[in-house]
Amino acid sequence: MTMPLLEIQNVKTVFTTQRGVLRAVDDVSLSLSAGETLGVVGESGCGKTMLALSIMRLIPPNGRIAEGRILFDGRDLLQLTEEEMRERRGRDIAMIFQEPMTSLNPVLRVGDQIAEAIRLHQHVSDREALDRSVKLLGEVGIPDPEKRVRDYPHQMSGGMRQRVMIAMAMSCRPRLLLADEPTTALDVTIQAQILKLISDLKEKNNMAVILITHDLGIVAEAAQKVAVMYAGKVVETAEVEKLFARPLHPYTRGLIESRPSGWAESDAEKGSYLKTIPGTVPGLLDLPPGCRFADRCSLAEERCRAAGPALAELEAGHFVSCFVAESLAKS
């Protein structure tokens, strides 16, 4: 078996707030190999972005990674010096966000911004960096790249701007791309094109991708593995086919079943299906002692409220954290 490119082991990321310690990422373990896409799904606030930012070691100043290891190619990123980590960012690990406008500089031409990203990690001339920018814009499917390289961000559509962000992320051929809801702000057709682009780039470069989304439909289309998060924890993770064929956690079942037209259908009612599971997520500041899903779970039993279930491998590669799923899978 090949060694995974990324191994997240028991990572806890916490925030110090006026109301106490908030556990944004709570004992999360995941692994990912080159050439694979891992979809991370879950409701707003469950810790998806903080998980990605933990990998980048870019969590906000009032937060810290309190425990765990993040092995990238066998080396623990959490043990690197800040300077070593800076080297990794962009070069080995790159991240793209939902809203490109917040990451692009509005007063710089897109070509210059990509060139700057290239020159951050590679010693090449201005001319060479700009030539590569044109090539990258072509690679991410921007027509007429020689001309568009001189555009300012506001002269481009949302979809084109996201392509620019992807070009920038790809500029140093990262081995891991973290994509945090990269298509949420885009309409459905453009969304599909951007997902296809990410998937093509992944194949071509044998890159690993973490694709964060609210939408199980996107996971089904674009990912090979999936992790379902709930209130800071991974509650179920498996290969995509396995998870959709036989979801074992009641929360995952709820997500899949409450999609009226089936999970595979892309997203006329994007995100809305999540709201149809009755009840709300517990606050991360005052978490119940037992299973965090208990208040919303139709299968909850007495024992569920006493202590939280551990994530257990119920079938090969299929991990679930639920007492009842455990007995169901065994029976």
Ligand SMILES: Nc1ncnc2c1ncn2[C@@H]1O[C@H](COP(=O)(O)OP(=O)(O)OP(=O)(O)O)[C@@H](O)[C@H]1O
């Ligand atoms: N700087 C901060 N200080 C305190 N709490 C924070 C801070 N940043 C995030 N959080 C909390 O951490 C938790 C996880 O946030 P995160 O942004 O990872 O959620 P998310 O799953 O990405 O949600 P969304 O789908 O809305 O993007 C949330 O409860 C959030 O309120």
Ligand code: SF4
């Ligand atoms: S552990 Fe209990 S409350 Fe939690 S998801 Fe499973 S059955 Fe529901």
Ligand SMILES: [Mg+2]
């Ligand atoms: Mg987020």
